[in-house]
Amino acid sequence: MAERTPSAESRLIHAGTQRVLGSPASPPLVPTSFFVSWGEPDAPRAYARNGNPGWEALEEALGALEGGEAVAFASGQAASMALLLALGEGRRRIVLPDDGYYNVRILADRLRPHGAEPVFVDQLDLVAVENALAGGLSVLWVETPSNPFLRVADLGRLGDLAASAGAPMAVDNTVATAALQKPLEFGAVASVYSLTKAASGHADVVLGAVVSRDRDLVEGLRSWRTVGGGIPGPFEAWLALRGLKTLHLRVARQSESAQAIARHLAGHPRIRSVHYPGADPATAATASRQLPHGGGPLLSFELDGSAAEADAVIAASTLVVPATSFGGVESTWERRARWASETAPEALIRLSVGLEPAGELIADIDRSLEAGHPAPRRSPA
Numbered sequence: 431m432a433e434r435t436p437s438a439e440s441r442l443i444h445a446g447t448q449r450v451l452g453s454p455a456s457p458p459l460v461p462t463s464f465f466v467s468w469g470e471p472d473a474p475r476a477y478a479r480n481g482n483p484g485w486e487a488l489e490e491a492l493g494a495l496e497g498g499e500a501v502a503f504a505s506g507q508a509a510s511m512a513l514l515l516a517l518g519e520g521r522r523r524i525v526l527p528d529d530g531y532y533n534v535r536i537l538a539d540r541l542r543p544h545g546a547e548p549v550f551v552d553q554l555d556l557v558a559v560e561n562a563l564a565g566g567l568s569v570l571w572v573e574t575p576s577n578p579f580l581r582v583a584d585l586g587r588l589g590d591l592a593a594s595a596g597a598p599m600a601v602d603n604t605v606a607t608a609a610l611q612k613p614l615e616f617g618a619v620a621s622v623y624s625l626t627k628a629a630s631g632h633a634d635v636v637l638g639a640v641v642s643r644d645r646d647l648v649e650g651l652r653s654w655r656t657v658g659g660g661i662p663g664p665f666e667a668w669l670a671l672r673g674l675k676t677l678h679l680r681v682a683r684q685s686e687s688a689q690a691i692a693r694h695l696a697g698h699p700r701i702r703s704v705h706y707p708g709a710d711p712a713t714a715a716t717a718s719r720q721l722p723h724g725g726g727p728l729l730s731f732e733l734d735g736s737a738a739e740a741d742a743v744i745a746a747s748t749l750v751v752p753a754t755s756f757g758g759v760e761s762t763w764e765r766r767a768r769w770a771s772e773t774a775p776e777a778l779i780r781l782s783v784g785l786e787p788a789g790e791l792i793a794d795i796d797r798s799l800e801a802g803h804p805a806p807r808r809s810p811a
């Protein structure tokens with residue numbers, strides 16, 4: 431009987447473990463700053479900024495999940511910085527989304543003196559992207575679904591535009607994760623993550639990674655990690671690997687609940703608009719092609735009211751935690767415009783759907799929308 435290759439889901443569950451007599455159920459945690467090397471110049475690892483068995487186990491899991499090689503970093507930002515530096519070398523422009531995670535725009539702007547100029551475009555406007563790529567040797571940076579508007583960019587068409595312009599395409603896959611979306615299959619040279627979010631999934635680590643099939647790029651990223659020092663902590667890598675093992679289950683449940691909540695909120699009288707992958711008719715077909723198994727844990731909605739009213743709604747919840755970040759087992763929400771560099775409207779609330787039963791979440795959100803209602807104005811006496 432022909433031997434079957436285990437699925438990515440199975441491979442990530444077994445990553446880093448061995449079928450050797452007496453070996454442990456999970457890869458050992460190795461906290462160390464050096465490895466014995468007997469003066470060998472090319473000893474494996476030698477100094478712990480070069481490697482740790484715990485990162486390697488995590489990288490094996492992430493690589494299996496996405497069909498590439500993974501390089502883990504200290505945070506999503508450290509991963510994005512190494513990727514921008516590696517891809518930007520010798521290029522004139524980094525073409526980035528004008529929405530999406532605002533700190534990536536800040537990062538690209540800070541890296542301007544190192545060569546490539548950031549050019550911000552609407553990634554749903556393919557003509558604008560094509561024109562931006564025509565302005566000089568470029569890198570195309572895509573974020574889909576985007577944070578916090580959950581806009582879905584067409585990876586296949588963007589990949590074609592990037593290929594005809596000779597531009598490598600990098601995709602921030604933080605929101606959906608590789609359990610739901612596989613950018614490398616749409617022509618991306620790299621998929622970049624904040625593992626802090628749904629990938630690790632328990633709100634207990636800050637970590638990042640890049641996955642690629644391009645050997646030179648992978649080597650370049652490892653080299654940036656070693657010399658730049660943005661290395662993962664061994665315990666963080668261990669926790670992230672543990673979280674990853676349940677990724678498929680978590681994001682399937684979160685997507686189902688988020689979809690139900692998005693539908694419920696769309697008919698709510700206090701809400702002006704709801705954003706979730708597939709909800710916008712203009713990109714619904716792209717969403718079902720790119721995200722066939724669900725849209726992920728994140729949604730956002732704009733309250734028909736002021737910033738103070740949105741704050742009151744958030745404060746009224748007893749189940750959803752008023753906090754930033756997303757993708758954890760616990761639901762969280764925040765008013766995005768509280769961050770100075772965010773482009774979101776004043777009353778936009780971003781909600782990360784956790785693993786609490788959807789019905790309980792809907793009841794809590796409804797109560798909060800009711801309790802956070804502004805008191806009716808008294809007419810002057």
Ligand code: PLP
Nearest residue numbers: 505506507531577604624626637
């Ligand atoms: N990419 C996206 C889409 C994010 O939302 C974030 C953080 O919120 C990052 C990257 C940066 O990741 P980290 O906070 O792990 O540095």
